[in-house]
Amino acid sequence: MTKETAIKLFQDQSVRVVWDSNQEKWLFSIIDIIAILTGSARPRKYWSDLQKKLKSEGSELSEKIGQLKMKSSDGKMRITDVANTEQLLRLIQSIPSPKAEPFKLWLAKVGYERIEETEDPEKAFDRAMETYLKKGYSTNWINQRLKSIEVRKELTDEWEQRGVKKGLDFAILTDEITKAWAGLTTKEYKDFKDLKKENLRDNMTNLELVLNMLAEATTT
Numbered sequence: 001m002t003k004e005t006a007i008k009l010f011q012d013q014s015v016r017v018v019w020d021s022n023q024e025k026w027l028f029s030i031i032d033i034i035a036i037l038t039g040s041a042r043p044r045k046y047w048s049d050l051q052k053k054l055k056s057e058g059s060e061l062s063e064k065i066g067q068l069k070m071k072s073s074d075g076k077m078r079i080t081d082v083a084n085t086e087q088l089l090r091l092i093q094s095i096p097s098p099k100a101e102p103f104k105l106w107l108a109k110v111g112y113e114r115i116e117e118t119e120d121p122e123k124a125f126d127r128a129m130e131t132y133l134k135k136g137y138s139t140n141w142i143n144q145r146l147k148s149i150e151v152r153k154e155l156t157d158e159w160e161q162r163g164v165k166k167g168l169d170f171a172i173l174t175d176e177i178t179k180a181w182a183g184l185t186t187k188e189y190k191d192f193k194d195l196k197k198e199n200l201r202d203n204m205t206n207l208e209l210v211l212n213m214l215a216e217a218t219t220t
Contacts, residue, residue, distance in 0.1 A: 016070045018082065019196055024187075026197060027082040029070055030091065037097045047081070050094060061090055125149075144209045148201060151213045155220045173219075181215045182208075 013036045016029040034050075035043040051062040065087065069077040083091060092103045117124040125146055132142045159170065175185040182189055190200050201209065 016080070018068055018070065021196075023084075024190075024197065025084045027066065027068060027084055028088050030065065030081045030083050030088075033083075033088060033091070034095070037092065037095050037099045039097075050091070054094060059090075061087060141206055141209075144206050144213075145201065148209050148213050148216075151216050151220075155216045158220050177215045177219055178212070181211045 013032075015032040015036070018027045019025075020027055030047055031043045034040065034047050038046055040046045054062050065081050065083055067079050068082050070080045070082075072078045072080075089103065089107060092100050093107065113123075113127065117127070128146060128149075129142055132145065133139075137145070156166075156170065159173065160166075164170065164173065171186070175187075178184060178186050178189060184192060186200060190196075190198075193200070193203050195203055201212070204212065
């Protein structure tokens with residue numbers, strides 16, 4: 001696995017992190033997160049007890065946790081349990097700690113917004129517009145980006161109607177489209193722009209968005 005190690009700070013406390021370029025996901029040290037959120041002097045014991053609790057509740061999360069070698073406090077590389085962002089957020093929900101409460105409130109808010117968007121899809125576009133404005137994008141760029149979402153949806157709807165499966169099939173076809181107008185696969189394009197978890201289209205110029213929309217509309 002190609003990986004790039006990093007240390008992220010959580011309220012001035014370090015969390016060991018690895019970037020998995022194959023999965024395009026950050027992997028976090030579970031022990032580090034638990035130590036910060038609980039203040040426990042024995043985070044490994046806390047994690048062991050939490051695993052038993054999750055299993056008794058019928059959760060399969062602990063069985064899906066991966067392991068990687070990470071540098072420990074003594075400078076040696078040691079095997080430690082790691083979780084991706086989705087798994088980490090699920091773990092946080094099971095930790096009764098004041099420090100975990102902001103995450104839980106945020107998850108509840110996001111969940112409520114997603115339900116609202118299911119009932120009224122227009123709200124998803126309104127929230128997207130608001131988010132892009134906060135990030136400093138121009139109104140012209142945002143309009144292009146939202147239009148690209150519509151064009152992409154028309155393409156994926158067509159694929160689904162013709163029996164193309166989501167996931168790998170979608171990724172393969174998207175790579176072919178991207179190579180046709182940019183000469184690079186999606187992953188190569190992200191590497192070219194030095195992106196990791198960031199959305200490629202959110203880092204395209206107006207011209208790139210237009211070329212990509214033209215390619216996808218033509219494919220449809």
